[in-house]
Amino acid sequence: MPAAILSIGDELTIGQTLNTNSAWVAERLAACAVLTIEHRTVADDREAITRAVRELVARCDVLVITGGLGPTLDDLTRQALGDVLTPDEPLVCDEAAAEHVRARFARRGRPMPESNLIQAMRPHTMRFLPNPNGTAMGLAGVHGRCALFALPGPPNEMQPMFCDHVAPALPAGVGGSVIRTAAVHMLGLGESDAAERLGDLMRRDRNPMVGTTVSQSIVSARVRTEGDAAWTERELAATIAAIEQRWHPYVYGRDDVSLAAAAGALLRERSLLVTTAESCTGGLLGSMIVQVAGSSDHYVGGWVTYSNQMKIDQLGVPSATLARHGAVSPQVADAMARGALARSAGDRGGAADVALAVTGIAGPGGGSASKPVGLVCIALASRRDGEPLVRTRDFHFSGSRGEIRDRAAKCALQVLRFHLLEVDAATPLLWECAARTDSRSEVVRA
Ligand code: AMP
Ligand code: MG
Secondary structure, eight states, rough: EEEEEEOOOOHHTSSSSSSSHHHHHHHHHTTTOOOOEEEEESSOOHHHHHHHHHHHHHOOOOEEEOOSSSSTTTTOOOHHHHHHHHHHHHOOOHHHHHHHHHHHHHHOOOOOOGGGGGGGOOOOOOOOEEOOOSSEEEEEETTTEEEHHHHOOOOHHHHHHHHIIGGGGGGGGGGGGGEEEEEEOSSSHHHHHHHHHHHGGGTTTSEEEEEEEEEEEEEEEEEEEEHHHHHHHHHHHHHHHHHHHHHTTTTEEEETHHHHHHHOOOOOOTTOOEEEEEEETTHHHHHHHHSSSSGTTTTEEEEEEOOHHHHHHHHOOHHHHHHHOOOOSHHHHHHHHHHHHHHHOOOOOOOOOOOEEEEEOOSSSSOOOOTTTTTTEEEEEEETTTEEHHHEEEOOOOOOHHHHHHHHHHHHHHHHHHTTTTTTTTOOOOOOOOOESSSSSSSSEE
């Protein structure tokens, strides 16, 4: 059952307001087994809205419109709906609706500007949908085979109205069919490598259908499936399992799970504590970790040591190491991780079991030929037989200062996951430089 979403407003077309309504509505429609095939955004222009409505009702079973139902001259959705549904008849005034608008003003002790009565007007073939959170009521009707719903733009008004009046009114899916979606996330492979690994899973005629997207360095496989309920659940689970297997060990979670939550869960399972020593990420890594509720059971805290002196005083990085190799070097990352591991203390009395250290050049200035902007050294210190064991990985991230810092913190979390899962040390992460060092075998070629 194809659906379209039409978003209306100058603020959307010129980019002042992000169109969050259409994504929200599409997700809800999918949960109701209604597949959205088109999103369209038009300005507050009666002719443009009319044209869009006419085209979309001709090829969809469901059209959800948001915006343009307010009382001002730039709110033209109801007029455009009249142009399409009842072109030869004027809008009618709905007495109950007029009363609703008057009552809202009266309740606030404010006089009602006459212009607000436009909100009581509708094409006579449409009915009003109540809006408990605002004056702009919604409109529902049918044109040809298409069910139309128009809702006000503010998300806090639109969303409850969709749940209360649109979702229950949607035509039932064909033969009890349902739509289920899921997202599987990974970090550390480029999108084309990731897609190549998925191979035949990405065939466009496959059900479940799989597509990839990248957002803030996370590659996600988006899975969508349609069919009868039991089959859909089974096939969705099988496809997710296949993606996880092909993306191992880079894959870390599904849907709303963050990398920090995934790493945190592994620490929790193993009753391990982690600490952090950050330079260029300036606390971002710690912040990602504590974004996860319950992180106090595996995160003891950490250091932000931005200056050399702080690295020396707080973490015991030898000044000779700093002088010889520079603050951005695997040797300093190594010393920071060792220092953090040795100096951390957990509630249970013992020190942390794992320390992550990050030092790098976030830019935009400060780079050199041998140490370009984006060079970041990440060290992980753990203990083996009571002795600290440190592994350092060097990365060369591209992007803005913000992107470099974000990628550095995320890669540190992925390095932690790899360590906890005992992933083969030669497994490379995207952006990683070829040479890596560890504390036992000086420099290892990957
Ligand atoms: P309207 O119903 O057209 O008067 O919309 C009123 C307000 O709702 C706008 O100023 C926006 O702040 C918000 N809004 C409208 N459409 C959207 C949308 N598609 N996504 C997010 N917010 C929206
Ligand atoms: Mg508007």
